[in-house]
Amino acid sequence: MGEVDPAFIQEPQHRAKLYTIQAEEIPVIDLSSSDPSSIEGLVKEIGSACKEWGFFQVTNHGVPLTLRQSIEKASRMFFSQTLEEKRKVSRDESSPCGYYDTEHTKNVRDWKEVFDFQAKDPTFIPLNSDEHDHRISNWTNQSPQYPPNFRDIIVEYVEEMEKLSFKLMELIALSLGLEAKRFEEFFSKDQTSFIRLNHYPPCPYPELALGVGRHKDAGALTILAQDEVGGLQVKRKADQEWVRVKPTPDAYIINVGDIIQVSF
Structure with missing residues (x-):
């Protein structure tokens, strides 16, 4: 075994327990129910999963399988390029989106590379917290030339994720005894949703490094597509x-972020 860069090494208490993780599974919830009696049961399932786990899986969610296959294929094609090609669409001062391969979680470098794309393009934000500074920054999405139609596939996929997100937020609202559309006003305008494509290269030191370290998601919901390789731990x-x-x-896989978790 060669020497591993110390930047990637997790503290012993935070390393993956490769052989001792229990086999219990997070709830799997079928979203295909449409009649009132089934909706009531669905709402209870969602509420229970949010309270007990903060995670659950959804099936029959309405997202076309062909679209998911398209974005997975496009993602693999993008990340299979040379580092030089990928870095042509790296993050920079004008855009926090694009390619990035030096992300840290809790001050430890992740064994991964990512491509970020904001749902709303462009996004305008203050340059600093000075109330007298009225300048704005125009953030734009990077558009790789390869694979072809990469941007179009991402945009279509983002639209489907937004539909699923609003559906889930309605069910969560109902599980809290609120009106179904109670949360919609907070996310229909000025929201900061984004899609992240993650690539986890083979790691020769799985007992020392992690694709991404332990963390919580600060937003409302994270919708995660996990491939057949797996590796996610909650x-x-x-x-x-x-x-x-x-x-x-x-x-x-649905991760209930901190903004929603406080309700439970």
Whole structure:
């Protein structure tokens, strides 16, 4: 074994327990129910999953399988390029989106590379916190030349993710005893949703490094597509044990972020 860059090494207490993670699975929820009696049961399932886990998987979600296959294929094609080609669309001062391969989580470098794309393009933000500074920054999305139609595929996929997000937010609102559309006003305008494509290259030091370290998501919802390789681990609230999430074909994993979790 060669020497590993110290920047990637996790503290012993935070390294993956490769052989001792329990087999219990997070809830899998079928979203295909449409009649009132089924909706009531669906709402209860969603509420229970949010309270007990903060994670669940959804099936029959309405996102076309062909679209998911298209973006997965395009993602693999993009990341298979040379580093020189990928860095042509790297993040820079004019855009926080694009390619990036030196991200850190809790001050430890992740064993991954990413491509970020904002749902709304462009986004205008203050340059600093000075209330007298009225300048704005125009953030734009990077558009790789390869693979062909990469941007079009991403835009179409983002639209489907937004539809699913609003559907899930309605179910979560109902589970809290609120009107279905209660949260919509907070996310229909000025939202900061983005899509992230992650690539985790083979790691020769899985006992030392992680694709991404332990963390919470600060937003409302994260919709995660996990491939057949798997690797995601989540921590259950009740026993604080890490659980490996078994990949479910064509399912999405939902992570309830801090903004919503406070409601439970």
